[in-house]
Amino acid sequence: MSGILRGGAVLAGLALVSAVTACGTTHENAPGAASGAAPAAKQCHGPSGKYKIGMSQANLAEPYRVRMDDDIRKAAAGVPQFSVSYADAAQDNAKQVEQVNTFLTQGIDLLIISPNEATPLTGVVKKAYDQGIPVLVLDRKVDGDGYTSFIGADNVDIGRQAGKFFAEKLLPHGGKVVELKGLAGSTPAKERSDGFNEGITDRNITVVGSADADWLRDKGQQQADALLKAHPDAQAMFSENDPMAEGARIAAQNAGRADLPIVGIDGLPVPEGGIKAVEAGRLSATFIYPTGGKEAVAAAKKLLIDCQTVPKTQTLPTRLVTRENAAQVYAELNRS
Template structure:
């Protein structure tokens, strides 16, 4: 066998891992509450696009916690492992099972629009989380606005730096919508000020990559006033690079997502100057499900607000952004 064949097959291996390596939790884990004997138990199907990302693990945890407060709700969690077709069959399974409501956080808009519409037409309320689908054949869409959050981060940094300074931007994957939006919003936020983005790189949401890129930025720039990373692990990686260079006190670190055990902890420990919450909508999804099951009408689109966490407000649970 020669090397081309080896490398070719190695590439196939990488793809195989992408598909099969994505399972982080057993499929179909359930959380049941102790219901009183005579109550009707409502079953909710939840299809998560993947449980590899901490933020999505948090979304499932939020749903579980919110559902746990209601004795008559039972949630079936399914992990689509980043596979569109798997997610499609999960929704079809929920229809066959005749669940009382479906919550879905889709991997992609186009291929999941039809399966979701089928569930909706079968009379099952469908709550779509985070990524929208096309058309209007769903009950409610709950999501946050990454452009708005990026803009808030830009404006916060503009204030914190007094309107001028040198900034490093460590971007999330620039072929993903959140990465594009967090970049766009930030640039809007700092527009009109003397803040200059002197170094920018795509760290693909990964902490080791953020650290590598930050090392390059530190070598190139004699003075850095702030680092804006599109997620908290990225900001943390940048912090580690600056600390290793003995320059962490020179600059502010700003991240996004504000998961309780990640970004919020980093702020609490003085590593990050601020982090901006990207809410999961898990709690809100259960609230909407309850309203729908009671026969109340709900809004078609709910845009979630964000919160900013700084060292001054982190102990008070952050501050809601306007």
């Protein structure tokens, strides 16, 4: 629509806006929507419909991502109208683009995606969105706002809280820290690091070395080994997820630094997860990072079955886990 409508064209324009709103997507928030450039979305068929959902996962090498898919499966099992297909990009941007394109060819009704990296996946996410397919982005962001809803925790805030934990509990008098970062092109890696630096500002704490370990345990061990050799005076380590932190613990033990404080993020409530690692004393702390799986299915239900809208951003809560509350938090999360 051009912005100046007359006669019957006004009614046609109103009908188009009604169709978009009734479907329950949030295309009205997209760039250009004010001038009517946003595409019409697919129709919501309500409880009598059957819906195909494509779940595009960045990789399944991280326990967090396995748990995310499991959470989606569990929640979707309670919605008989849904059938979900899963794809594992194995940390390959081109493969993930191809897998999303395959979903589009198969005629999915909604896309859930946790992008491997932001910029390479932005185009195909926007392509789906522009075709009127609701797109739910989990955990890792894409560039721009060509999607229906982002669901995830505030990674800057988590990093900031981690920095404050170092400043207030681990190194109250200041000190030297080394940092294990995630995959460089993924938004949580940058946001957690930025937040951490905010949290230690003016606290006489210095990050003397950092390395990318791509969220993986084995690479975390390798990079931590190199960091500790290069900076033997480091007094603590910040790891941007728990698997890298567990790898770093092995490296610290091998370096004769078994007492090195290490803090991670994820806090999965499973026997091999970060909460139990804190309870056992391998990690000094972790932060709960919800997968968003059940929230994504709830959003899909609102969009496809209830014909409602969902917020453009759904921020999930986090929580600090220390040895003092680890058992309690683990029990609470497994009751929910």
